[in-house]
Amino acid sequence: MRKCLDFSLTYAVTAMVCGVFYREFTKYQDFTGVTALGKVHGHLFLLGMVMFLIVALFAMHWNLDGQKKFRWFLRTYNIGVPLTAAMLLVRGVTQVLGLPLTTGASAAMSGSAGIGHILTGVGLILLLLALRDRAKEEAAG
Numbered sequence: 001m002r003k004c005l006d007f008s009l010t011y012a013v014t015a016m017v018c019g020v021f022y023r024e025f026t027k028y029q030d031f032t033g034v035t036a037l038g039k040v041h042g043h044l045f046l047l048g049m050v051m052f053l054i055v056a057l058f059a060m061h062w063n064l065d066g067q068k069k070f071r072w073f074l075r076t077y078n079i080g081v082p083l084t085a086a087m088l089l090v091r092g093v094t095q096v097l098g099l100p101l102t103t104g105a106s107a108a109m110s111g112s113a114g115i116g117h118i119l120t121g122v123g124l125i126l127l128l129l130a131l132r133d134r135a136k137e138e139a140a141g
Contacts, residue, residue, distance in 0.1 A: 003065070004056035007078065011048025015041050018089065029096050037092025040085050047081045047120065055127065062134045069130035077123025084116030 019041035026037065055064075064070040091109050094101060101109075 001056050001059040003074070004052045004059050007074075008049045008052035008056065011044050011052065011081075014085075015044035015049060018044060018085070022092070025093070026096055031096045033095075035092045035095040036088045037096060040088045040092065043081070043085050043088065047084075051077075058131060062131075062138065064130060064134060067130045067134065069126050069133065073123050073126035073130055076119050076126060080116050080119025080121075080123055082116075084113055084120060087113035087116060 018037075022035075022037045022041060026032075026035065058064060087109055091113070094109075
């Protein structure tokens with residue numbers, strides 16, 4: 001449970017820092033349009049802080065640390081969410097600065113963000129499987 005609360009705190013602080021960066025960076029650049037930077041804050045709060053607060057509640061009730069699927073969830077999910085957020089951040093900075101991107105650079109950013117989303121999704125499935133297995137164990141006695 002403590003590990004989940006630590007992850008939650010880390011994601012919360014990172015989300016706040018990214019939110020301040022978004023606000024100040026766009027203000028400094030006199031940018032008023034829509035940018036991917038605005039999504040980083042929400043992604044980190046919801047997929048990071050809130051998710052790990054919910055997982056901590058399950059971990060408080062059940063011992064999840066001993067489960068292989070849960071350990072894989074932690075690894076996979078904690079690669080996917082930061083990768084997604086990092087690519088949103090990079091994309092957003094290039095949008096605010098108006099940097100021209102080659103087709104290859106744009107595709108690389110999109111592809112990396114896509115891989116982050118896939119890893120996040122796989123992590124969610126692993127968590128659900130771990131919770132299902134633990135519920136079966138609990139029901140069996």
